[in-house]
Amino acid sequence: MENRNAIRAFIQKRVNHKELSDSDNIFKLGFVDSMFALQLVSFVEKEFSVVVEDDDLVIDNFNSVDAIERFVNSKVAGSVSSIVAE
Amino acid sequence: MNTDRGLFPIDLTENQIESEKSFVKFVEEDILPIADKIDREDDMPESVFERMTELGLWGAAIPKTYGGMELDNMTLGLLARALGRGNASILSLLIVHSMVGSVLSRWGTNEQKQEWLPKLAKGDAYASLALTEPQGGSDASNLKLVVEKEGDSFRVNGKKTWISGAQHSDVAIVVGSLEGKPTAFLIDLNEVEGLSRKKIQGMVGFRGAMLAELDFENCLIPKSSLIGRVGFGFSIVAGYALDLGRLWVSWGCCGISESCLKMSVDYSAERMSFGNKLLDHQLIQKMIADMMADVTSSLLVCYHTSKARDENGTAVDESAMSKYIASTASRRVSDNALQIFGAAGCSESSHIQRYWRDAKIMELIEGTTQIQQILLGRHAKRYF
Numbered sequence: 001m002e003n004r005n006a007i008r009a010f011i012q013k014r015v016n017h018k019e020l021s022d023s024d025n026i027f028k029l030g031f032v033d034s035m036f037a038l039q040l041v042s043f044v045e046k047e048f049s050v051v052v053e054d055d056d057l058v059i060d061n062f063n064s065v066d067a068i069e070r071f072v073n074s075k076v077a078g079s080v081s082s083i084v085a086e
Numbered sequence: 087m088n089t090d091r092g093l094f095p096i097d098l099t100e101n102q103i104e105s106e107k108s109f110v111k112f113v114e115e116d117i118l119p120i121a122d123k124i125d126r127e128d129d130m131p132e133s134v135f136e137r138m139t140e141l142g143l144w145g146a147a148i149p150k151t152y153g154g155m156e157l158d159n160m161t162l163g164l165l166a167r168a169l170g171r172g173n174a175s176i177l178s179l180l181i182v183h184s185m186v187g188s189v190l191s192r193w194g195t196n197e198q199k200q201e202w203l204p205k206l207a208k209g210d211a212y213a214s215l216a217l218t219e220p221q222g223g224s225d226a227s228n229l230k231l232v233v234e235k236e237g238d239s240f241r242v243n244g245k246k247t248w249i250s251g252a253q254h255s256d257v258a259i260v261v262g263s264l265e266g267k268p269t270a271f272l273i274d275l276n277e278v279e280g281l282s283r284k285k286i287q288g289m290v291g292f293r294g295a296m297l298a299e300l301d302f303e304n305c306l307i308p309k310s311s312l313i314g315r316v317g318f319g320f321s322i323v324a325g326y327a328l329d330l331g332r333l334w335v336s337w338g339c340c341g342i343s344e345s346c347l348k349m350s351v352d353y354s355a356e357r358m359s360f361g362n363k364l365l366d367h368q369l370i371q372k373m374i375a376d377m378m379a380d381v382t383s384s385l386l387v388c389y390h391t392s393k394a395r396d397e398n399g400t401a402v403d404e405s406a407m408s409k410y411i412a413s414t415a416s417r418r419v420s421d422n423a424l425q426i427f428g429a430a431g432c433s434e435s436s437h438i439q440r441y442w443r444d445a446k447i448m449e450l451i452e453g454t455t456q457i458q459q460i461l462l463g464r465h466a467k468r469y470f
């Protein structure tokens with residue numbers, strides 16, 4: 001839930017506080033510009049201490065609050081399992 | 087104000103201070119003596135490339151793992167500031183080369199990194215970044231260069247123009263439209279068949295930036311040329327490059343503005359008019375005051391942006407703000423300098439006229455002044 005709140009707050013600020021639900025596709029709604037993706041990647045990396053790889057650059061990972069939360073959770077789970085595997 | 091430490095004493099580490107000294111030494115000894123000649127001849131002598139290779143500067147923004155210097159954003163800024171005082175064309179060649187190096191380090195595949203980064207870091211290969219097309223640069227995602235999948239390759243058709251360094255670069259990041267989506271490719275310019283380069287000369291400024299048009303006619307490039315994923319060529323790949331590019335251009339503008347200011351103060355403190363030094367006339371003092379304000383605000387915003395980039399990895403809004411403030415400032419400052427110098431500043435033997443022409447170009451590259459204004463205006467609400 002904490003992750004979701006942080007993501008929602010980040011996005012809400014960047015869509016000029018327009019009404020937005022967690023499942024809304026922010027790219028399709030045209031709420032963000034081309035520089036948004038880069039800011040989003042930096043935010044995700046810094047906020048959740050994960051690394052976004054070139055393979056992760058798939059629009060479905062980033063197009064809504066729900067999608068970003070799923071992506072962050074899978075990355076965090078991935079880094080935990082790789083630590084366990086070591 | 088502590089005058090011993092200059093107009094704006096920015097806080098730097100010992101390492102950063104030492105690095106800046108070596109950049110300034112390089113510019114004073116190797117660049118300034120030939121800066122106007124480069125501009126007159128509209129070409130960059132091989133000796134400049136060699137000297138930069140000796141100093142490791144081609145690897146300034148490339149990680150140490152690949153043989154680069156991996157300088158922090160503050161030190162990179164100080165390098166651009168020194169080069170801005172020297173010659174803007176050299177700065178622009180290093181900027182595009184470093185933008186490619188930094189994009190590859192961040193978003194390149196392992197294979198791309200291994201093949202190109204060590205060469206780029208050593209200056210064994212030079213890189214360009216090709217975004218702009220003949221129909222327009224500002225509307226950069228509206229691409230007419232088309233890339234199509236063909237078996238295990240991509241076929242490329244289209245033109246890129248005003249590309250810095252492209253007269254001689256070995257490799258370029260080229261953004262084209264694949265499946266209707268902006269996508270970035272790393273293209274080996276020496277290997278690709280069907281590419282023609284047309285040298286561009288006689289620009290108003292940046293004479294020496296080795297501009298060329300790149301015409302891709304039915305060129306086949308391997309599938310491994312893709313950088314990042316389809317559709318992210320502009321927002322992520324070019325965006326990441328521009329974030330660094332804007333910061334560097336801004337620091338370069340500081341260099342131009344500082345030189346213009348210092349030369350104007352020195353000149354007006356000597357030159358006599360109506361029985362007084364120029365500097366004693368209040369209308370000249372007004373120009374100098376405006377120049378001091380512009381230099382100080384440019385340095386402050388660049389310092390702030392470098393810090394933000396060092397802390398966060400990217401600084402999209404800060405870079406746009408720096409670019410807007412510092413480039414418009416350098417246009418005003420160099421214009422005031424030319425006014426103060428009168429005819430002497432217009433002569434081809436004066437650096438001032440070159441700074442004035444180069445400063446105008448600074449308002450166009452890495453996103454024009456209007457593009458920065460649009461970006462900042464659009465993002466304003468998020469801060470309130």
Ligand SMILES: Cc1cc2nc3c(=O)[nH]c(=O)nc-3n(C[C@H](O)[C@H](O)[C@H](O)COP(=O)(O)OP(=O)(O)OC[C@H]3O[C@@H](n4cnc5c(N)ncnc54)[C@H](O)[C@@H]3O)c2cc1C
Nearest residue numbers: 215216217218222223224248249250292450451452454456
């Ligand atoms: C010396 C030099 C070096 C360069 N090097 C490179 C390089 O290495 N790689 C590369 O890809 N490109 C390079 N460029 C190209 C540069 O990036 C473009 O010139 C720039 O992006 C502007 O594009 P344009 O010239 O096509 O102008 P246009 O996009 O046609 O714009 C013309 C004018 O209209 C304004 N404008 C456009 N849209 C709007 C709008 N929506 N609202 C208000 N005003 C608007 C612009 O600000 C500009 O003033 C270089 C240019 C120069 C001069």
